[in-house]
Amino acid sequence: xxxxxxxxxxxxxxxxxxxxFVGEWFQILFNPRFGAERxxxxxxxxxxxxxxxxxxxxxxxxxxxxxxxxxxxxxEATWPASTLKLLGPNTLSTQEGELHLRRRRLLAxxxxxxxxxxxxxxMQSRITAAIEHWLRxxxxxxxxxxxxxxxxIAAALMMGARERTDLALVHDFETFAAGLFTIPADLPLTxxxxxxxxxxxxxAHLHAAIDxxxxxxxxxxxxxxxxxxxRDDDGSALGREELxxxxxxxxxxxxxxxxxxxxxxxxxxxxxxxIYERVCAEVRRVTPEGPLTVEALARLADTERALAETLRxxxxxxxxxxxxIRGFEVEGFTVPQxxxxxYRIRDTHRDASLFEEPGRFDPDxxxxxxxxxxxxxxxxxxxxxxxxPFGGGARICLGMEFARxxxxxxxxxxxxxCALALAPDQDLTMKQVPVPRPRSGVVMRLSPRT
Ligand code: HEM
Numbered sequence: 001x002x003x004x005x006x007x008x009x010x011x012x013x014x015x016x017x018x019x020x021f022v023g024e025w026f027q028i029l030f031n032p033r034f035g036a037e038r039x040x041x042x043x044x045x046x047x048x049x050x051x052x053x054x055x056x057x058x059x060x061x062x063x064x065x066x067x068x069x070x071x072x073x074x075x076e077a078t079w080p081a082s083t084l085k086l087l088g089p090n091t092l093s094t095q096e097g098e099l100h101l102r103r104r105r106l107l108a109x110x111x112x113x114x115x116x117x118x119x120x121x122x123m124q125s126r127i128t129a130a131i132e133h134w135l136r137x138x139x140x141x142x143x144x145x146x147x148x149x150x151x152x153i154a155a156a157l158m159m160g161a162r163e164r165t166d167l168a169l170v171h172d173f174e175t176f177a178a179g180l181f182t183i184p185a186d187l188p189l190t191x192x193x194x195x196x197x198x199x200x201x202x203x204a205h206l207h208a209a210i211d212x213x214x215x216x217x218x219x220x221x222x223x224x225x226x227x228x229x230x231r232d233d234d235g236s237a238l239g240r241e242e243l244x245x246x247x248x249x250x251x252x253x254x255x256x257x258x259x260x261x262x263x264x265x266x267x268x269x270x271x272x273x274x275i276y277e278r279v280c281a282e283v284r285r286v287t288p289e290g291p292l293t294v295e296a297l298a299r300l301a302d303t304e305r306a307l308a309e310t311l312r313x314x315x316x317x318x319x320x321x322x323x324x325i326r327g328f329e330v331e332g333f334t335v336p337q338x339x340x341x342x343y344r345i346r347d348t349h350r351d352a353s354l355f356e357e358p359g360r361f362d363p364d365x366x367x368x369x370x371x372x373x374x375x376x377x378x379x380x381x382x383x384x385x386x387x388x389p390f391g392g393g394a395r396i397c398l399g400m401e402f403a404r405x406x407x408x409x410x411x412x413x414x415x416x417x418c419a420l421a422l423a424p425d426q427d428l429t430m431k432q433v434p435v436p437r438p439r440s441g442v443v444m445r446l447s448p449r450t
Contacts (some may be wrong), residue, residue: 011333038057067343098314104232109230116405132417156222210243227246269420279411312313420445
């Protein structure tokens with residue numbers, strides 16, 4: 001793409017373009033320090049190139065807020081061709097403007113506080129079963145186990161799966177996810193081709209779940225049931241095709257992210273036994289046994305801080321891309337229409353001017369943060385662009401409260417039951433793509449707490 005003409009009074013951001021065509025793709029994706037290095041060299045607004053397109057790199061909380069305010073006005077979401085083709089046009093992530101806002105209001109009906117109360121028993125029973133299974137095995141790599149668990153919970157609540165989820169479905173979902181960021185060549189042996197076929201089977205499964213629910217005449221109180229009953233501003237329901245695609249995007253958006261958050265939480269708890277002890281003591285005091293309640297989980301302040309700090313240190317989504325639909329000004333520079341841009345969560349969370357010793361795991365830093373937060377308590381909202389694991393603005397994570405609930409339920413049930421010890425000699429350096437998690441998958445020795 002060529003840069004539109006910029007008048008003499010307008011200044012383009014400084015920067016560099018990298019290799020022909022791919023630009024600085026490799027550095028952007030695989031160098032976790034790329035943003036920080038660019039900022040040190042060129043300041044908070046700089047330019048790079050990615051697959052033949054200019055891109056404005058913005059840094060700092062004010063610029064994050066600028067992009068949040070600019071959603072649908074001067075920026076909109078953008079995805080690689082493979083993702084667009086696999087997600088399809090009828091999903092919240094790929095819808096734009098007024099349609100996006102209307103669909104959000106409709107889908108949000110399945111994520112209201114009252115709905116979440118109804119999801120907690122399914123979360124608790126699946127997490128408890130998984131933890132008991134892990135305790136029987138003693139030593140295991142947690143990442144794949146947690147991946148299956150988060151999928152099972154999502155499948156129970158979104159596809160109406162009653163028993164332990166069919167492994168073929170888990171496999172199809174993984175094949176689908178593996179094709180999302182690939183070259184979109186639809187051939188029998190390519191990752192994209194396999195993902196497309198897995199998508200067809202997943203959509204067929206979702207259609208069958210929708211039809212069975214409609215035939216039964218009862219919608220039910222899970223995500224599928226609430227979305228079948230949900231109505232748009234003008235009173236219309238989602239069509240069968242769109243409902244299935246929207247459910248698929250909910251599965252996609254929630255699965256890897258939660259898996260990363262929970263795996264990293266377990267690792268950090270094992271590495272910081274004093275903090276895990278505080279979490280366990282708090283859980284013993286507030287909710288030592290029996291069914292979990294939303295009210296009790298909301299009283300787990302130390303647990304919440306440990307989870308919030310996990311998402312600060314290793315945010316499951318490192319950054320979000322946008323394309324500029326109308327030129328805008330930032331810090332004296334012009335970002336022309338057609339450029340890519342985005343906000344960078346990981347770089348913001350690692351900014352030493354915002355978080356002291358940003359590489360250190362310190363849940364207590366949120367005690368100070370809470371005092372300055374307009375919401376009073378640790379709150380996952382990006383209230384001032386500093387702490388944004390769930391993004392911000394019109395595209396703030398739709399499943400944020402669902403995710404926070406599942407993470408708190410998991411932490412409480414783990415703390416009730418398990419002592420944690422990392423197995424020796426494992427590679428705990430972080431892999432960043434597609435979500436951050438340790439290379440070893442976190443091999444853990446779990447034993448019952450005495
Ligand atoms: C969007 C993070 C869990 C559904 C987002 C965004 C972030 C995010 C950063 C904004 C992306 C952007 O600005 O382009 C996370 C994290 C999670 C999590 C860290 C777990 C720890 C979930 C879950 C669900 C979900 C469990 C569904 C049940 C969505 C959807 C969007 C989204 C549908 C798109 C919203 C829109 O475009 O309007 N998430 N997410 N997420 N998330 Fe999550």
